[in-house]
Amino acid sequence: MTLQGRRVVLGVSGGIAAYKAVDVCRRLVDAGAHVAPVLTEGALRFIGRTTFDALGSERAHVSLWDDEHPIPHTNLGQSADLVLVAPATARVLGLYAAGISDDLLTNVLLATRAPVLVAPAMHTEMWEHASVRDNLATLRRRGVHVVEPGIGRLAGGDVGAGRLADPADIVEAAERLLAPADLAGLKVIVTAGGTREPIDPVRFISNRSSGKQGHALADEAAARGASVTLVTTVDRPTATGIDVVRVDTAAEMADAVFAASDAADVVIMAAAVADFRPVAVAAHKLKKVDGPPEVRLEPTVDILARLGARKRPGQTLVGFAAETDSVAANARDKLVRKGADLVVANDVAAPSVGFEHDTNAVVILGQHRPDQEVALTDKRAVARAVLDAVLATREQNQEPPAP
Numbered sequence: 001m002t003l004q005g006r007r008v009v010l011g012v013s014g015g016i017a018a019y020k021a022v023d024v025c026r027r028l029v030d031a032g033a034h035v036a037p038v039l040t041e042g043a044l045r046f047i048g049r050t051t052f053d054a055l056g057s058e059r060a061h062v063s064l065w066d067d068e069h070p071i072p073h074t075n076l077g078q079s080a081d082l083v084l085v086a087p088a089t090a091r092v093l094g095l096y097a098a099g100i101s102d103d104l105l106t107n108v109l110l111a112t113r114a115p116v117l118v119a120p121a122m123h124t125e126m127w128e129h130a131s132v133r134d135n136l137a138t139l140r141r142r143g144v145h146v147v148e149p150g151i152g153r154l155a156g157g158d159v160g161a162g163r164l165a166d167p168a169d170i171v172e173a174a175e176r177l178l179a180p181a182d183l184a185g186l187k188v189i190v191t192a193g194g195t196r197e198p199i200d201p202v203r204f205i206s207n208r209s210s211g212k213q214g215h216a217l218a219d220e221a222a223a224r225g226a227s228v229t230l231v232t233t234v235d236r237p238t239a240t241g242i243d244v245v246r247v248d249t250a251a252e253m254a255d256a257v258f259a260a261s262d263a264a265d266v267v268i269m270a271a272a273v274a275d276f277r278p279v280a281v282a283a284h285k286l287k288k289v290d291g292p293p294e295v296r297l298e299p300t301v302d303i304l305a306r307l308g309a310r311k312r313p314g315q316t317l318v319g320f321a322a323e324t325d326s327v328a329a330n331a332r333d334k335l336v337r338k339g340a341d342l343v344v345a346n347d348v349a350a351p352s353v354g355f356e357h358d359t360n361a362v363v364i365l366g367q368h369r370p371d372q373e374v375a376l377t378d379k380r381a382v383a384r385a386v387l388d389a390v391l392a393t394r395e396q397n398q399e400p401p402a403p
Contacts, residue, residue: 002175002223002384004032009076009112010056011085011105013092014042016155017121017164022047024086025055027171036061036076038105042089064104073104077112084174085109086147087121087164090132096144097135115177119147119170124160147173172380176223176239182391184225189257189264190218191271191303193233195250199295200282208355209272211236213320213379217268218242220383229264231256233271250274250300257303261310266390268318269304270344272355276300308339316394318386321345322354331365341393342366344386352376364389368396 008028012021021043028035037052037060044062052060061067061076069075077083085092085105092105096118101107109116118139126132127149136146147170152163164170192214196204211234218230219239229243231253238244245260247253250273261267276297286293304319311317319340321331324347331345346362348354353361353376361376364386374385 002031002179003028003171006033006081006178007036007079008033008174009036009038009080009083009108009114010052011038011040011083011088011092011108012043012047012052013040013085013087013089013105014045015087015089015121015164016046017087018043018046020164020167021086022051022055023167024084024170025052027167028084028174029055029057031171031175033057036080038062038076038108040092040103040105042091061104064107067104073101073107073111077108077110077114080108080112080114082115082117082174082178083108083112084117084119084170086119086167086170088118089120090122090126090129090135093118093120093132093135093139097138115145116143117145117147117170117174117177119165119173120149120162121164122149122162123154123156124158124162127162145173145177172219175380176219179220179223179225181225183221183387186226186265187229187263188218188221188226188266188268189229189231189260190214190221190268191231191253191257191273192218192236194272195233195253195274195300196248197250197274197277197300198281199278199293200284200286202285205274205277207272207274210234210356211271212356212358213354213360213382214268214270216379216383217270217386220380220387221266224387226266229260231260231271250277250303254301254303254306257307261307261315262312264315266316266318266394267307268386268390269307270318270320272320272322273303274300302338304334304340305338311339314397316341316390316397318342318344318390322348324349328363328365328371331363335365335367340367341397342386342389344382362386366393369393 034057037056095106147165150163193211194207194209196206198204222228222239231245245256279296317340331343335343360382364372
């Protein structure tokens with residue numbers, strides 16, 4: 001995993017959102033990171049040191065003068081793989097931009113050469129103040145990464161911009177920063193969601209796909225340096241830099257994928273594409289009083305099979321198989337029939353697996369590799385396993401034949 005074994009200095013500054021840093025800390029530790037909390041004097045007015053002593057990987061650091069290490073800021077800064085400040089107040093941003101070090105956290109920020117990620121949080125008027133915007137612009141020019149705050153309920157009951165980003169989004173941004181750039185230079189297409197085949201202007205044939213696995217694959221590929229095009233039927237957040245193509249029907253998805261596939265190095269068909277669509281679509285809403293309609297169906301285009309037939313040398317094609325029985329056998333048959341390099345199969349009848357869940361359990365099958373089981377885990381972890389398999393397959397295909 002991206003954060004496994006990585007040293008993260010978690011800076012917590014003095015804002016009401018400091019309580020959310022507890023969740024950030026917990027999520028980082030759960031992801032395998034070694035977390036060294038650094039709390040400012042202001043942070044200690046909002047949340048106790050004991051909480052971070054208990055949840056972090058080491059005791060919280062709160063001062064330049066009474067730390068166990070004689071030079072704590074250089075020790076923390078030099079040993080860090082990432083310095084993350086959440087929340088980052090206007091004060092801390094201003095001091096950092098000006099190069100002023102008046103406490104342990106600002107000293108660490110100036111003493112590190114690790115990537116720095118800040119998650120600002122403050123009242124709307126402060127967030128929109130020209131000096132704060134200028135300080136952020138300065139930090140960005142210097143290579144500091146920013147998790148933008150959201151819009152929502154603030155201290156005092158106000159509603160507006162400046163609310164600390166969701167802890168899950170902050171940790172995901174940290175993962176992206178530390179992800180290996182092993183997909184750099186590759187063009188990747190990912191499809192996501194279930195297609196919708198219209199019966200009339202308000203009804204359609206679809207399935208239970210939420211698009212979560214496809215979006216996780218797109219985000220992970222982008223984090224690892226790929227140029228990503230995501231063809232999706234669902235409206236979900238995506239990582240910065242992903243080219244998103246919105247579609248509804250199987251035909252629209254086919255057109256979008258075929259238009260981009262010739263230039264792609266990797267095509268991952270994670271979408272649940274409808275196998276059939278109505279032959280005719282009613283121009284007006286069908287009325288109940290007219291009785292049940294007769295809906296004749298015809299096959300949709302088989303996008304994966306078409307891609308397999310036209311796959312060029314050096315291109316890697318990945319299919320998905322949502323099954324309810326004989327999972328491995330059905331997936332193996334699909335792998336061979338459709339000319340894919342890999343098929344990712346899951347048993348959608350199993351608890352917490354597949355459609356609509358945040359978790360998944362899959363088997364990754366390849367033409368020339370042993371089956372790989374991925375036990376129940378979150379869909380981002382499944383995405384990592386799939387992309388690792390893609391890289392292994394590409395490396396295997398590039399090996400010269402044995403004499």
